[in-house]
Amino acid sequence: MNRQKNLVVKYVLLVLFSLFILVPFVWILYSSFRSESDLFSGKFFQNAGGLNLDNYASVLTKGQTGEFGTYFLNSLVIASISTVVVVLIALFGAYALSRFRMRGKDSIIVSLLLSNMFPQVLLVIPLFGILFRMNLIDSYAGIIITHIILGLPFGIWLIKGYFDGIPKEIDEAAMIDGLKPFGALFRIIIPITAPGMVVAAFYAFMVSWGDFLFASLISQSLGTQTLPIGLNKFFGSTQIHWGPINAATVITIIPTIVLYAFLQKWVVEGLTAGSVKG
Amino acid sequence: MTNEKKRALTGYLVLAPVLVVFVLLMFYPALKAFFDSFTNYSIFVQQPMFVGLQNYSLQLSNPEFWAIFGRTLLLVGLAVSLQYVLGLSLALLLKEDLKGMKWVKLIIMIPWVIPVASTVVMFDWMMIPKYGLVNMFLEKVGLGGWTRYWFGDPQFAFPLIVMMHVWRNMPFYTITLFAALKSIPKGFYEAAQIDGANTWKRFWHITLPQLKVPSMIVIVLHVLWTFNNFDFIYLSTGGGPVGTTEVLATQVYQTAWTYFEYGKASAIGILMMGLMLAFSLVYIKLVRSESA
Numbered sequence: 411m412n413r414q415k416n417l418v419v420k421y422v423l424l425v426l427f428s429l430f431i432l433v434p435f436v437w438i439l440y441s442s443f444r445s446e447s448d449l450f451s452g453k454f455f456q457n458a459g460g461l462n463l464d465n466y467a468s469v470l471t472k473g474q475t476g477e478f479g480t481y482f483l484n485s486l487v488i489a490s491i492s493t494v495v496v497v498l499i500a501l502f503g504a505y506a507l508s509r510f511r512m513r514g515k516d517s518i519i520v521s522l523l524l525s526n527m528f529p530q531v532l533l534v535i536p537l538f539g540i541l542f543r544m545n546l547i548d549s550y551a552g553i554i555i556t557h558i559i560l561g562l563p564f565g566i567w568l569i570k571g572y573f574d575g576i577p578k579e580i581d582e583a584a585m586i587d588g589l590k591p592f593g594a595l596f597r598i599i600i601p602i603t604a605p606g607m608v609v610a611a612f613y614a615f616m617v618s619w620g621d622f623l624f625a626s627l628i629s630q631s632l633g634t635q636t637l638p639i640g641l642n643k644f645f646g647s648t649q650i651h652w653g654p655i656n657a658a659t660v661i662t663i664i665p666t667i668v669l670y671a672f673l674q675k676w677v678v679e680g681l682t683a684g685s686v687k688g
Numbered sequence: 689m690t691n692e693k694k695r696a697l698t699g700y701l702v703l704a705p706v707l708v709v710f711v712l713l714m715f716y717p718a719l720k721a722f723f724d725s726f727t728n729y730s731i732f733v734q735q736p737m738f739v740g741l742q743n744y745s746l747q748l749s750n751p752e753f754w755a756i757f758g759r760t761l762l763l764v765g766l767a768v769s770l771q772y773v774l775g776l777s778l779a780l781l782l783k784e785d786l787k788g789m790k791w792v793k794l795i796i797m798i799p800w801v802i803p804v805a806s807t808v809v810m811f812d813w814m815m816i817p818k819y820g821l822v823n824m825f826l827e828k829v830g831l832g833g834w835t836r837y838w839f840g841d842p843q844f845a846f847p848l849i850v851m852m853h854v855w856r857n858m859p860f861y862t863i864t865l866f867a868a869l870k871s872i873p874k875g876f877y878e879a880a881q882i883d884g885a886n887t888w889k890r891f892w893h894i895t896l897p898q899l900k901v902p903s904m905i906v907i908v909l910h911v912l913w914t915f916n917n918f919d920f921i922y923l924s925t926g927g928g929p930v931g932t933t934e935v936l937a938t939q940v941y942q943t944a945w946t947y948f949e950y951g952k953a954s955a956i957g958i959l960m961m962g963l964m965l966a967f968s969l970v971y972i973k974l975v976r977s978e979s980a
Contacts, residue, residue: 420784427778428792430855431799434810437821441813450819452827503706510699511692518703518710520972525714526909527964529916531940532957535950536717536724559713566706620803622919627945638805642923645809652813659809663802670801674794681860682867 442466442656449652465657477632478658481640486665488550488625488636489618492557496614497607499558500565505599507566508573509581519570525563530623533559538627548630556624561614568613568680572606573599609680612673616666637662718961725955731948743955753939753956759846760935764914767853768907774854775861775906776899782866796859804856808923811852815839842932845925849933852920857913861906868902869895901975908971912964936960 441449443461451457469478507515537556538547546552576599600607622638629635635643641662644655670677700707725743729736747753778796782789799807814821815838823835838844872895880890918937921927927934927942936956944953 417786420781420786423777424781424786424788424792427774427781428795431795431859433821434807434814434855435798438810438813452819452824454824454828499705499709502702506699506703506706510695510702512696512699512703518706521710521715524965524968525710526912527916527961527968528714528718529937529940529957529960529964531916531918531937531944532721532954532961533714533717535940535944535954535957536720537713539720540712540717555713558709562706562709616801620805622803622805622923623941638803638919641803641805641809645812645923652816655809656813659806659813662806666801666803667798670797671794674797678797678863678867682864 438656438659441652442660444653446651446653465653466661469654469657469661478640478661480632481635481637482661484550484629484634485619485636488553488557489615491550492554492561492618493611493614495554496558496561496565497611500562500569500610501600501607503562503566504569504573508570509578522563522567525559530560534624534627537624541628547628548634549628550634552628553625553634553636554618556628557614557618557621560617560621560624561610564613565610568610568683569603569606571683572603576602605676606680608673608676612669612677615669619666721954722958724951725958727951729951729954731950736951739951743952744959746952747956747959756934756936756939759933760915760937763846763850763853763935764911766850767857767914768910770850770854771858771861771910772903772907775858776865776903778858778862779865779869780895782862783869796862798859799856800859804917804919805923807852807856808920811848811855812839812924815848839925840929842929845929845933849921849924852924853914853917857910860910864902864906865899868899872898904971904975908968911967915960915964 448456541552625636626639727736728739817837826834876894921933921938925933927938940953940957943949
C-alpha cells in the first residue's frame, strides 16, 4: 500500500515537472497557429479546427513584422562562423594545455574558470570602444569577435577534458612511428575527441544564437541585426502583433532545439563530465 | 636549444591564439574598465579626467544602490536555491525507473538551449492581461478577480523573473546531479541498508555527501551566471515596474547606454566583479580543502 502510494506521488511529481517545462512551449506553439482574432477570443479552443500557417507566412514574407528573414540569416552566419572559430581556437588551446609542459599553465587554466566572473555588461563598454577604433561596429566581424568570448572558455575546458582522458602513450607511440606532434593531433587525437568538439561546437553555436547584449550594441542596422534583436523589436513596438511574434519566436527556437535533438546524448555527456569528475 | 625547451616553445605557439583572445578581449577590457572606473569618462567629456574614488563613493553612499544590490543578492539566492532543490528532486526522480522517463530526459534540456529573448516572449505571452494563459485559466476557475498583467505588477514581476531563471537553468542541475547520482557505487546503499538506515538517512549520509563536489560546481556556475545576467530583466521588465526588478547588471547597462556615463557604469561593474572574485576565491579554497 505504502509502496503504491509512493509510486503515485512520484508520477504526480514527474507530471508536474514535465508540465512546468513544457507548458510555455506548447502554449506558444499552439498560439502560433491561431489567428489573431482567435487568440483574443478569450477561449482556449476557439476555432481550434482552424489552425493555420498565416502567422508564419506573415513573418517570413515581409509583412507587419518586417525583415525576419534577414535577422535569421544574420544569426545563422554569425553563429556558424563563431562556432568554427571557437572550435579551432579551443582545439589548439586544449591541445597545448593538455599535452605540453609550460610555465604558467595552471594560471591559464584557473583564468578559464574565472572568466565566468567578468560581467558581460562591464566588458562590453571597453569592447565597444575597441571595436569602434577597429572600425568593426555594425559588422559581422565585430559581433563574431564578442561571441568568441562567450563560447571559448567553456570550449577549451571541455575539449581539454577529452584530451586529458587519452593516455599520453598513444601520441608518444604515434610520434615514434614518425608522426610529428601535429600529425598526432590530427590523425589520432582529434578522431578520439570528436564528441568533445561536437559539444563545444554546439555550445558555441547556442550562446552565439542566443546572445542579445553584445549584438544589440554592436549592430546598428538591419544588415547585422540578429534574431534576439528582431524579437525584441517586434515585442517592444507600441502595437504588438502577437500572432506573428509567436511564430517568430517558434522559428527562433527551432534551430537550437533541432541541433540539440541530434546531439542530445553527446551534449549531456559533455556537460556533465567536467563537474562529475570534479 | 634543448628538446625540452623546443617542445615548450611549440606549446606556447599552439596556445597563442587562446592567449591573444583572452588578453585582447577579456583581460585588457577588464583592465581598461578598471581604470575607467576612476575617471569621469563619458560621452560628454573630451578628455576623461582622473576623479579618484568619486564614482565609487557616489554609489556606496546612495541608498538606491544598496537597494538594488540587495535585490540582486535576493534574486541570486532565491533562483539558485530553488534551482538546486528542484533540480536535485528531479534528478532523484529520474533515478527511479518510472514509465515515460525516456521522454522526460529528452525534453528536459530544451529550456536551456533556447535564446533568453525567446524565453521572455514565451513567458510574457502567458502573462499578458486578459488573454494570457494564466489569466484565462484564472477566469475559468472563477478567480477572475486575480487577473492582471503579471509582469506589470510590482508584487509579481520579481517572482516571475526568479521563475524564468529557475525554468531555464534547473535542467542543468538535474542532468549534472543525475550523472553524479549514477556514479555513486551501489554498494554504499546496500551496506547502509544492512545497517538499517532508512531512506532519509541514506539520503543525508550517502547521497548528499557524494554529491558535494558536483553540487558546488553547478551552484558556483549559476551564482555567477545569475548575478551577471542582464537580458532576462532587460528584455522582460526593463527593471520596472517602478524599479522593482532593477539589478546591478541592468544598472550598469543603463548608466552606460542610456546616460553614457562610462566611468560611473564601470565602477558599478567593477564592484560586481570584485564581489564575484571574492566569492570564487572562497569557493576555490573550499574545494581545495575538500580534495586535500
